[in-house]
Amino acid sequence: MADGHLEIEQKYDAEAGFALPPLDDLQGVSAAAAPRVHELHATYFDTADLRLAAHGITLRRRRGGDDSGWHLKVPAGPDGKREHRAPLGRPRVVPARLAGLVAVHTRGAELVPVGTLETRRTVVVLRDGDGAALAEVADDLVSAYREEGDEPRRWREIEVELVTGGPELLKAAGKRLRKAGARKAKSSSKLGRLLGADVPAAAGAAARATTRARLRELTANGKLPTVTAGDAVLGYVAAQLESLIEFDPRARLGEDDAVHRMRVATRRLRSTLQAYRPVLDAARTEPLQVELRWLAAVLGEVRDLEVLRMRFADGPLFFLDDLARRERGAYRRLNLALKEPRYFALLDALDGLIADPPLGERAQRKARKELPVLVSRVWDRMARQYRTIDTAEDSDLARHETRKAAKRARYAAELAAPVLGASAKRVAKDAKRIQEVLGEHQDGMIAMERLRAVKGRARTPQDAFALGVLYGREECRAETARDRLAVTWSRTLGPSF
Structure with missing residues (x-):
């Protein structure tokens, strides 16, 4: 996430009589600063059914110490957490930006206090020879309770967090602490220790992981004859849903390429439900296609403007300012859409697709026999669409439709690749080449349309001239793409399963 600090730390449990060993002689450490004591009071927020805790996420409002405020921590690797902060604000009102970053998990459920820690x-602070902080070692005496008036749970915890030091320092400090009697912490967070067995399994994430793991196991262990069409389709759907969820908070932050990646996952999901209709019951999947098309359109508005901004980095200032303003507006609309119950209902429905698959009549057929038929069918549709380009009344629209058909063929072949191997990979590669050529043509058409829309707003002759140059360049790009299309098509072989 673009604005988050990456926190790398390890935690250790310690008995009341534990004595912190000397750490100033560890390699690279020249001195340990004098101890500083802080009194911390933190209230943790989650949904009533602990959806954040189920995903290892913590959200708290903490007073005391050097970093009072709201802290959102999201897992990022075995010892890492991505931390986002906001000012203290109001005690019971979670800052909207932080709430938005976890909305893909909370899905409209209210965030409420679920625990309090007093530490x-x-x-x-461990410092190097120049006085720079390498790591902070925190010795915490914790009193924690779920609700006011509860008898608090108490424990001692040692936390080593890197500042500028490397993983070797983290490892050396941990070894020293364990030798002195500390133990690797039972939980990666204090809240997790307080909540204990009350933390539920992340049902959606668990179902996705199980579905993907089953397909990996079957394809990696020489059990291809046992893979069903349903196994292959559900494994791919689970992977794309996981990607959509991963890039949701990054897209909200405007992280580079995040909207594009989220949009691709959305399109892959929709294409899969279309291409593999015989495998999944259409009664449940067709409504999802409508919602996925809506989400792709919302993401597409931002993405199209991102592409224009990158293409016109050398454009006149007034034009770039106009694109930036439009892009900001598109991001606002995107963030509003990602707060809608409609979006959360779509996520729930997609999770339901994995947890309770609506398998169709051909789902139990052998994947090695069924997938070639379905991939070939999608490819043939693309080929038929391609042949309409020369005779269509609107050839540019026909090219655009062929591009969309090429994407569907590519995604259908990608899904089949774990089962069909090189033959499916070649089909995906061929479809991707067609898609990319037509994508360059479509990007040029969109760019020319935008340039025509602003030509009357040029402020100076120089601006008008610059717009004309840009238009000519885009026209040339589109024409080149049209010329390349026939050559690219002639080099594709189509499916040969």
Whole structure:
């Protein structure tokens, strides 16, 4: 996530009588600063059914120490967490930006206090020879309770967090602490320790992981004859849904390429439901296609403007300002759409597709026999669409439709690749080449349309001239793409399963 600090740390449990060992002689460490003591009070927020905790996410409002405020921590690797912060604000009102970053998990459920921690923290900073902080070692005496009036749970915890030091320092400090009697912490967060067995399994994530793992196991262990068409389709759907969920918070932050990646996952999902209709019951999947098309359109508005901005980096200032303003507006609309119940209902329905698959009549057929038929069918549709380009009344529209058909063929072949191997990979590669050539043509057409829309707003002759140059360049690009299309098509062989 673009604005988040990556926090790399390890936690250790310690008994009340534990003595912190010397750490100033570790390799690279020249000194340990004098201990500083902080009194911390933190209220943790989650949904009533602990959806954030189920995903290892913590959201708190903490007073005391050097970083009072709201802290959102999202897992990022075995020892890492991506941290996002906001000012203290109001005690019971979660900052909208932080709430948005976890909305893909909360899905409209209210965020409420679920626990309180009071911590007496003693911090020792390990420094190098130049005085730079390498790591912070926090010795925490914790009192925690779920609700006010509860008898608090108490424990001691040692936390080593890297500042500028490397993983070797983290490893060396951990070894020293364990030798002194500390133990690897039972939980990666204090809240997780407080909640304990109350933390539920992340049902949607677990179902996706199980579905993907089953397909990987079957395809990796020489069990291809046992893979069904349903196994292949559900494994691919689970992977794309996982990608959509992963890039949701990044898209909200405007992280580079995040909207594009989220849009691709959305399109792959929709294409799969179209191409593999015989495998999944259309009664449940067709409504999802409508919603996926809506989401792709919302993401597409932002993505199209991103593409224009990148293409016209050398354009006149007034034009770039106009694109930037439009892009900001598109991002606002995107963030509003990602807060809608409609979006959360789509996520729930997609999770339901994995947890309770609506298998069709051909789902139990052998994937090695069924997938070639379905991939070939999608390819043939693309070929028929391609042949309309020369005779269509609107040849540019026919090219655009061929591009969309090429994407569907590519995604259908990608789905089949774990089962069909090189033959499916070649089909996907061929379809991708067609898609890319037509994509360059379509990008040029969109660019020329935008240039025509603003030509009357040029402020100076120089601006008008620059727009004309850009238009000529885009026209040339589109024409080149049209010329390349026939050559590219002639080099594709089509399916040969």
